[in-house]
Amino acid sequence: MDPSRQKHFSVVDYVIFAVLLAASAGIGLYYALSGGRQRTTQEFLLADRSMRCLPVSLSLIASFQSAVAIIGVPAEIYTHGTQYWFMGCAYVLGLLIPAHVFIPVLYRLRLSSAYQYLELRFSKAVRVCGTLTFIFQMVVYMGVCVYTPAFALNAVTGFELWGTVLVTGLVCTLYTTVGGLKAVIWTDVFQTAVMFAGQLAVIVVGVQRAGGVSEVWRKVLEGNRISGLDLNPDPTERHTFWTLGVGGVFLMLSLYGVNQAQVQRYLSSRTERDAVRSCYMVFPSLQLALALSCIMGLVMFAQYCGEDHADKLKSSSRDAMVIYFVMDMLQGLPGLPGLFVACLFSAALSTISSAFNSLATVTMEDLIKPQFPSMSEARATLVSKALASSYGLLCLAMAYLTHLMGDSVLQVALKIFGMVGGPILGVFCLGMFFPCANSTGAVTGLGAGLLMAFWVGIGSIVTRSSKTELLAPSCHFVLESENTTSALQTTFRNITRPSGLRRFYSLSYMWYSGFSCFTVILTGLIISFLTGPMKEEDVTPGTIYPLGEKLLCFLPECVQKKLCCVTQPLSEEERLPPQHKDCNGLSCGHPPSSQEETEGLSSQPCCHNVEQETAV
Ligand SMILES: O=C(O)CCCC[C@@H]1SC[C@@H]2NC(=O)N[C@@H]21
Numbered sequence: 001m002d003p004s005r006q007k008h009f010s011v012v013d014y015v016i017f018a019v020l021l022a023a024s025a026g027i028g029l030y031y032a033l034s035g036g037r038q039r040t041t042q043e044f045l046l047a048d049r050s051m052r053c054l055p056v057s058l059s060l061i062a063s064f065q066s067a068v069a070i071i072g073v074p075a076e077i078y079t080h081g082t083q084y085w086f087m088g089c090a091y092v093l094g095l096l097i098p099a100h101v102f103i104p105v106l107y108r109l110r111l112s113s114a115y116q117y118l119e120l121r122f123s124k125a126v127r128v129c130g131t132l133t134f135i136f137q138m139v140v141y142m143g144v145c146v147y148t149p150a151f152a153l154n155a156v157t158g159f160e161l162w163g164t165v166l167v168t169g170l171v172c173t174l175y176t177t178v179g180g181l182k183a184v185i186w187t188d189v190f191q192t193a194v195m196f197a198g199q200l201a202v203i204v205v206g207v208q209r210a211g212g213v214s215e216v217w218r219k220v221l222e223g224n225r226i227s228g229l230d231l232n233p234d235p236t237e238r239h240t241f242w243t244l245g246v247g248g249v250f251l252m253l254s255l256y257g258v259n260q261a262q263v264q265r266y267l268s269s270r271t272e273r274d275a276v277r278s279c280y281m282v283f284p285s286l287q288l289a290l291a292l293s294c295i296m297g298l299v300m301f302a303q304y305c306g307e308d309h310a311d312k313l314k315s316s317s318r319d320a321m322v323i324y325f326v327m328d329m330l331q332g333l334p335g336l337p338g339l340f341v342a343c344l345f346s347a348a349l350s351t352i353s354s355a356f357n358s359l360a361t362v363t364m365e366d367l368i369k370p371q372f373p374s375m376s377e378a379r380a381t382l383v384s385k386a387l388a389s390s391y392g393l394l395c396l397a398m399a400y401l402t403h404l405m406g407d408s409v410l411q412v413a414l415k416i417f418g419m420v421g422g423p424i425l426g427v428f429c430l431g432m433f434f435p436c437a438n439s440t441g442a443v444t445g446l447g448a449g450l451l452m453a454f455w456v457g458i459g460s461i462v463t464r465s466s467k468t469e470l471l472a473p474s475c476h477f478v479l480e481s482e483n484t485t486s487a488l489q490t491t492f493r494n495i496t497r498p499s500g501l502r503r504f505y506s507l508s509y510m511w512y513s514g515f516s517c518f519t520v521i522l523t524g525l526i527i528s529f530l531t532g533p534m535k536e537e538d539v540t541p542g543t544i545y546p547l548g549e550k551l552l553c554f555l556p557e558c559v560q561k562k563l564c565c566v567t568q569p570l571s572e573e574e575r576l577p578p579q580h581k582d583c584n585g586l587s588c589g590h591p592p593s594s595q596e597e598t599e600g601l602s603s604q605p606c607c608h609n610v611e612q613e614t615a616v
């Protein structure tokens with residue numbers, strides 16, 4: 001954007017931004033110098049399993065609500081209307097299933113990393129594959145999260161791009177490395193508050209500038225930006241109720257059910273009940289976050305599609321135009337641009353710090369500790385800190401890679417979750433719901449899922465060079481002839497109705513999670529049956545969720561037995577605590593404190609059967 005139109009910050013804006021960074025670093029340093037001073041991995045990686053549900057729930061939101069959502073969702077609403085808001089429907093099952101299926105199984109196994117489950121259920125090989133897939137997913141995602149706020153700001157305000165990326169990355173690495181999970185969770189709480197405040201400020205000022213709520217509503221209706229319920233079953237339709245409300249459930253499960261960043265927060269909870277409750281508490285806050293970013297997109301539409309701003313908007317990219325809108329609204333209100341920039345970087349920092357910490361955890365717990373079982377606590381903690389900072393530097397490099405991707409950042413992030421998160425979700429579902437699945441099936445399934453996901457994902461990027469999907473034109477055109485546009489789109493799509501492989505490539509990216517998850521399960525079951533299904537007595541107790549009894553009870557007993565070979569609950573003598581010795585060669589976590597005994601929590605969780613618990 002040419003300098004004449006660039007928006008500038010006043011001193012107070014820079015001060016507010018600096019205060020945010022200082023506050024985040026301060027919280028990190030506080031946790032480095034207080035409590036156990038981060039001397040053990042239990043404290044550094046799992047906050048001593050002492051966290052209560054409020055901070056955990058705010059931290060759960062912060063992990064996957066980054067600048068990508070703050071910028072990408074309003075840009076999405078502005079360009080395509082409110083269809084994306086139906087993502088909120090996916091939050092119901094997307095949080096209920098983690099709360100009642102994944103948390104009970106994973107919490108009672110007293111794991112340190114989600115991927116330990118894969119070794120308990122399958123084999124070390126499956127655990128390593130799961131861990132490496134997760135690392136790949138989070139490293140790429142982190143790059144997007146670091147790059148987005150810096151790029152958007154640079155495009156509009158001339159904010160030094162790589163200097164901002166560097167400062168953000170370093171501050172984040174600092175407090176994550178010295179403060180551990182406690183610091184990450186408490187900075188998440190602070191940053192989530194700043195995030196909501198910043199978005200609210202923009203909406204309040206924007207509505208007022210656009211002439212009030214009724215005026216905004218009139219313009220938005222006139223601009224046909226309120227999308228109705230689109231029940232089109234065509235899976236190549238980018239955003240419909242099905243792709244968002246159903247396809248989105250798999251996206252949510254891959255994040256809130258089995259992603260290490262979230263699982264680590266569940267495991268850091270004081271009790272299982274706290275973990276489940278924190279999952280429930282995420283629901284209203286996530287809906288609020290979605291509503292705020294959608295409303296921001298609508299206010300932006302009302303503000304610009306009344307007058308002809310197409311020339312200004314055309315000059316900035318789709319994502320940067322949100323920053324342009326914010327700077328335009330907040331210009332002349334000293335402190336508010338700084339507040340929004342703080343909001344943007346709070347969203348980014350809280351996601352990046354969660355990613356660093358979870359990457360350090362899985363690298364330590366899943367890749368290093370099993371190779372060096374005799375490593376001392378002090379050394380293990382030191383290595384964990386070194387890992388956190390090295391991942392910090394790696395993510396700066398990934399930020400540059402994002403620079404080259406060019407797609408809308410929201411779409412890039414959601415595609416990453418679909419292509420990589422979906423197969424990981426598939427392996428966990430294969431393990432929890434199908435006791436007959438074996439390790440060969442799991443590894444082959446994961447490979448097949450990743451292969452199919454990348455085939456469709458890369459394919460869609462390559463063939464999209466033909467621009468089959470008409471991007472909604474600049475707002476000016478939309479006002480004049482909405483019906484022409486939709487007619488044009490329909491005609492256009494009919495002409496280019498893709499067939500065969502091209503139709504496969506035009507699968508909506510919102511189906512990537514579900515599609516790859518089912519590929520893993522199907523392949524995993526077929527390979528398991530071909531290579532000899534597991535017998536139920538060989539399956540580690542506590543790693544199966546009795547889907548049979550819960551959902552397939554309408555099937556005849558023999559089919560249930562064949563497919564899910566319903567696992568019998570442990571008998572009384574089998575439940576006796578194994579004196580906290582290692583089971584399956586894995587640490588069972590600390591021996592239960594008397595408090596846990598009184599709380600009636602399963603004190604031998606790793607050998608405990610979920611079904612037993614639910615039976616009780
Ligand atoms: O904001 C990001 O960093 C990624 C985009 C949103 C990720 C998904 S979308 C569904 C769920 N709701 C959120 O707020 N984040 C996750």
Ligand code: NA
Nearest residue numbers: 062065347351
């Ligand atoms: Na965040």
